[in-house]
Amino acid sequence: MTKRVLITGASGLLGRACRKEFVDDKSWEVLGLAFSRACSDLRKVDITDETAVRDIITGFKPNIVIHCAAERRPDVVEKKSEETRNLNVEATRYICQEAGKIGAWVLYISTDYVFDGKSPPYKEDAEPNPLNLYGISKRQGEVVTLQVSQENSVLRVPILYGQIEKLSESAVTVLFEKVKDTANTCLMSDYERRYPTHCADIAFVIRQLADKRLQDGSIKGIYHWSGNENMTKNDMAIAMAKAFNLPTNHIQGDKNPSGGAKRPYDAQLDCSRIEALGFGRQTPFKDGIADVLKPYL
Numbered sequence: 612m613t614k615r616v617l618i619t620g621a622s623g624l625l626g627r628a629c630r631k632e633f634v635d636d637k638s639w640e641v642l643g644l645a646f647s648r649a650c651s652d653l654r655k656v657d658i659t660d661e662t663a664v665r666d667i668i669t670g671f672k673p674n675i676v677i678h679c680a681a682e683r684r685p686d687v688v689e690k691k692s693e694e695t696r697n698l699n700v701e702a703t704r705y706i707c708q709e710a711g712k713i714g715a716w717v718l719y720i721s722t723d724y725v726f727d728g729k730s731p732p733y734k735e736d737a738e739p740n741p742l743n744l745y746g747i748s749k750r751q752g753e754v755v756t757l758q759v760s761q762e763n764s765v766l767r768v769p770i771l772y773g774q775i776e777k778l779s780e781s782a783v784t785v786l787f788e789k790v791k792d793t794a795n796t797c798l799m800s801d802y803e804r805r806y807p808t809h810c811a812d813i814a815f816v817i818r819q820l821a822d823k824r825l826q827d828g829s830i831k832g833i834y835h836w837s838g839n840e841n842m843t844k845n846d847m848a849i850a851m852a853k854a855f856n857l858p859t860n861h862i863q864g865d866k867n868p869s870g871g872a873k874r875p876y877d878a879q880l881d882c883s884r885i886e887a888l889g890f891g892r893q894t895p896f897k898d899g900i901a902d903v904l905k906p907y908l
């Protein structure tokens with residue numbers, strides 16, 4: 612049987628890891644989509660254009676769609692709510708509707724920011740209560756995904772890091788700019804609790820789910836996957852410094868809530884549904900981050 616996977620946002624942080632995972636597996640025919648970063652390996656499709664979405668899905672006929680593309684920067688979303696709604700919600704609707712017509716399964720990538728962070732850990736069926744517009748838009752995308760077809764799935768993930776094109780690409784790796792600058796004191800958030808997760812681990816879990824879904828229709832609904840180390844950004848910064856034997860005395864923890872769009876305090880994801888399948892992988896942060904940051908030392 613030919614297995615075809617369509618990956619939206621394949622030029623992005625998670626989408627690149629997903630594309631690599633499926634391409635390396637060799638049993639999948641893979642088509643990655645991009646927008647501003649389209650290149651010879653990635654097809655340019657504006658997924659906010661319903662006709663373009665229809666054309667690509669009816670042309671490629673995927674069995675599975677991994678929908679990574681989104682606006683995921685909370686502070687940008689606060690300023691661009693209309694554009695965000697078009698991308699995070701309406702484009703999701705177009706993708707799910709077209710996928711539904713050809714019987715393809717959609718896995719919508721979502722976020723721990725759908726929770727308010729007041730009563731962790733959150734099971735897959737916990738009641739969402741997003742605190743900011745980004746979280747609201749992603750929750751609306753989840754609802755659309757499951758309303759269009761209850762066969763579809765949502766995978767919620769927390770703060771991500773992985774192979775980057777520049778340090779600022781991930782909210783984790785961006786901290787390394789200040790960690791490296793040992794001559795200047797820097798303040799690091801030491802308030803919100805996070806669970807930094809390697810994109811390659813998420814991609815691995817996604818491929819496990821995709822393979823299973825082709826044989827087992829019970830793979831549907833909401834799933835969570837997350838790293839298992841509870842860290843503030845200050846903890847992450849110190850772990851980065853230690854990974855490269857850099858001093859840490861210029862890094863100072865800030866015990867106040869972060870500024871900008873409101874963030875959940877601790878939105879730890881309970882990953883029981885994926886664990887029960889015997890799936891998953893959790894790269895230790897100190898190993899994953901050292902590997903990713905090595906070229907930027």
Ligand SMILES: NC(=O)c1ccc[n+]([C@@H]2O[C@H](COP(=O)([O-])OP(=O)(O)OC[C@H]3O[C@@H](n4cnc5c(N)ncnc54)[C@H](OP(=O)(O)O)[C@@H]3O)[C@@H](O)[C@H]2O)c1
Pocket residue numbers: 619620621622623624625626644645646647648649656657658659678679680681682683698720721722723749768769770771772781782
């Ligand atoms: N990064 C995190 O820490 C994090 C945490 C939790 C959940 N998530 C979720 O994980 C998913 C992936 O996030 P990410 O960090 O990989 O995002 P990202 O690096 O910001 O990538 C966003 C992707 O969306 C594409 N895109 C933007 N506008 C588009 C349009 N109009 N048409 C088609 N594609 C468009 C971009 O393409 P071009 O760059 O080619 O324009 C890019 O590939 C998102 O759903 C996000 O909500 C991320």
